[in-house]
Amino acid sequence: MSNDIPDPGCGHxxxxxxxxxxxxxxxxxxHYERCPECQAGLAGLRALHxxxxxxxxxxxxxxxxxDEPWLQSILGNLRLEMRSGRSIPLSGEDxxxxxxxxxxxxxxxxxxxxxxxxxxxxGKCRLHGNITEPGGEVRIEVNVTAFFGYPLPAMVESLxxxxxxxxxxxxxxxxxxxxVSVTDVHERVGGDPRGEVNE
Amino acid sequence: xxxxxxxxxxxxIITGVEGVAGLYPARSAILAGIxxxxxxxxxxxxxxxxxxxxxxxxxxAALTDTAAPRLVREVAAAIRAGLAREPDTSSLQVTVEIxxxxxxxxxxx
Numbered sequence: 001m002s003n004d005i006p007d008p009g010c011g012h013x014x015x016x017x018x019x020x021x022x023x024x025x026x027x028x029x030x031h032y033e034r035c036p037e038c039q040a041g042l043a044g045l046r047a048l049h050x051x052x053x054x055x056x057x058x059x060x061x062x063x064x065x066x067d068e069p070w071l072q073s074i075l076g077n078l079r080l081e082m083r084s085g086r087s088i089p090l091s092g093e094d095x096x097x098x099x100x101x102x103x104x105x106x107x108x109x110x111x112x113x114x115x116x117x118x119x120x121x122x123g124k125c126r127l128h129g130n131i132t133e134p135g136g137e138v139r140i141e142v143n144v145t146a147f148f149g150y151p152l153p154a155m156v157e158s159l160x161x162x163x164x165x166x167x168x169x170x171x172x173x174x175x176x177x178x179x180v181s182v183t184d185v186h187e188r189v190g191g192d193p194r195g196e197v198n199e
Numbered sequence: 200x201x202x203x204x205x206x207x208x209x210x211x212i213i214t215g216v217e218g219v220a221g222l223y224p225a226r227s228a229i230l231a232g233i234x235x236x237x238x239x240x241x242x243x244x245x246x247x248x249x250x251x252x253x254x255x256x257x258x259x260a261a262l263t264d265t266a267a268p269r270l271v272r273e274v275a276a277a278i279r280a281g282l283a284r285e286p287d288t289s290s291l292q293v294t295v296e297i298x299x300x301x302x303x304x305x306x307x308x
Contacts, residue, residue, distance in 0.1 A: 036223050036260070036300035084300065090268045092275065094295075099271040101299035109263065109302045170267045170302070 010037045017041045021049070037084055040108035047111070051121040051145065051186075086127075089134045090172055103127060106171060113166045114142060117158050119150035123183060131173055138173040145184040156180045200287040206242035209255055212281040213244065216274050218265030221307025223258040223300050253282070253291040260301040271297045 012028060017038060020026040032038045085103025092099050107125045114122040124143035130136040140163055146155060160178045167175050200208070213219055225245035245256040255278055261267045275295040282288040 034223055036258070039301055039303075087298070090271050090299075092272060092295075094275065096292075096294040097275050098294075098296040099268075099275070099298075101267055105299055105301045112263075112302070170261075172268050 010035050012038055014041055014045070017045055021045055036102070037104060040104055043108060044111060047115045047121060050115075086132050088131050088171060088173065091134060101171065103131065106167070109166060109170060110140065110142070110163055113162050114144065114159050117155060117162065119147040120155055120159060121145045129173075129176070135172055135174055137176050138167070138171075139176050140167065140178045142178065142180050143183045144180060145186065146182050148185050148187045152182055156182065200285065202246060202248070203242055205248075205253075205288065206244045206246045208281070208285065209244045209246060209257070209278060210242065212277050213257055213259065213274055216270070216277045218262050218270045219274065220260040220262045220301075220303035220305065223260065225256050225258055248291065251290065251292055253288060253293045254296070255293065256296040258298045258300045260303045260307065261299050262306070263302045263304055267299045267302075271299065 010031075012031065012035070016026065016028065017032070020029070020032060021042065026032065032042065083104055085107070087100045088103060088106065090099035090101060107127065110125050111122045114120055114125075121144065122142055123145050124141070126141040127138050128141060129138040131138050142159065142163065144155070144159065146152060159180050163178050163180075164175060167173065167178075210222060213222060222243040224243055243257070247254045247256075257274075259271075259274065261270050274297055278295055279293050282291070282293055
């Protein structure tokens with residue numbers, strides 16, 4: 001999973017985070033523990049590790065290759081989403097106060113919410129709209145890698161419901177739509193996932 | 200109360216609010232790391248007293264089961280209430296800037 005491009009945001013790269021996850025050691029460990037961008041990156045990499053660990057043995061070698069397009073796509077999106085991004089305003093009672101949340105924190109939360117749906121791993125997550133305006137409209141675009149055997153319509157519906165609930169609870173944005181696209185399907189080790197999608 | 204003591208008091212107030220998972224350095228993590236490397240004192244919360252005004256700036260993580268919009272308002276209210284009880288700060292006009300920079304399932308250790 002190598003990448004020579006230094007990542008934006010806090011200055012640390014996805015490669016450094018990957019190395020930290022692999023070895024459990026880093027001179028920047030204290031930074032990782034206190035940096036929201038790095039924590040979002042680590043959470044995404046852990047989800048990705050779960051996904052690659054569950055892939056069929058026949059796919060595993062390819063799955064671990066940096067040349068694998070779908071894996072590159074997920075890593076590329078994760079790298080992009082490590083940025084704190086735009087500032088999303090939150091309302092306050094005192095006009096002197098200023099409250100906001102970062103786009104990166106919301107994207108990481110959506111990614112985490114989606115990854116909790118059985119058989120699904122979020123590959124890309126974008127917030128479309130003028131989210132820097134109070135109560136601005138937002139459309140969520142999510143790409144998903146799914147394990148073979150799960151009923152995709154139920155998975156997509158579960159994702160849409162969970163993501164919509166999360167955005168409505170955790171923001172003051174006006175959610176217009178959640179677009180979910182299943183972009184890859186992979187076989188799981190051990191085969192039969194029983195086809196159950198958690199609600 | 201020194202500036203650092205004030206920052207630590209505000210830090211204590213914020214982390215005591217139900218639904219706050221933890222604090223990130225108010226400055227960027229890189230600047231905080233540089234300060235730590237140089238041996239400079241470092242507080243997670245930024246406080247600035249100017250005349251009769253006290254500005255508080257903090258970056259927090261929210262617990263995932265807590266609504267962030269409500270949480271930031273509760274944090275601001277807790278800061279005002281807490282500082283109103285301190286003799287050194289009770290007369291100051293407090294402004295609060297809170298940014299939610301992350302969500303976590305559990306509180307930071």
